[in-house]
Amino acid sequence: MKVFIGGLPLEVSEAELNAVFGDFGPVKSLRIVKDRETKESRGFGFVEMVNEAEAKEAIRCMNGQSYYGKRITVNIAEDKGPGFGGNGGGGNRGFSRN
Numbered sequence: 001m002k003v004f005i006g007g008l009p010l011e012v013s014e015a016e017l018n019a020v021f022g023d024f025g026p027v028k029s030l031r032i033v034k035d036r037e038t039k040e041s042r043g044f045g046f047v048e049m050v051n052e053a054e055a056k057e058a059i060r061c062m063n064g065q066s067y068y069g070k071r072i073t074v075n076i077a078e079d080k081g082p083g084f085g086g087n088g089g090g091g092n093r094g095f096s097r098n
Contacts (some may be wrong), residue, residue: 001055002077006044008032009068014045021047024061027074045076 005017018030030044049055055076063074 001049001052002079003047003049003055003059004044004073004075004077005047005062007067008041008043008045008072009070010041011068014079017045020062021049021058024049024052024058026050046082054064059072 003021008017012032014030014032016025016030021030023029026049028048028050030045030047033042035039035042047055047058049058057077059074061070065072065074
């Protein structure tokens with residue numbers, strides 16, 4: 001199950017976050033989203049846990065908690081599906097000019 005973590009303090013590392021979520025169960029993957037240019041944390045990330053029940057327990061225990069003095073949001077990540085986050089574009093596709 002994929003979990004979203006928002007409001008992450010900038011000083012939190014992936015290794016530290018992996019250890020925190022690892023207390024609830026095995027972590028399949030983890031990523032803190034970083035700015036492309038500065039490589040600094042954008043303050044959110046995703047953790048994929050092996051076991052759904054353990055992921056839900058992590059959400060229950062961690063959502064709204066203070067972490068380095070910042071209140072974090074932890075919930076089930078929304079699946080945006082293929083193509084999400086693209087450049088949009090498309091011009092006038094689907095529109096008719098009369």
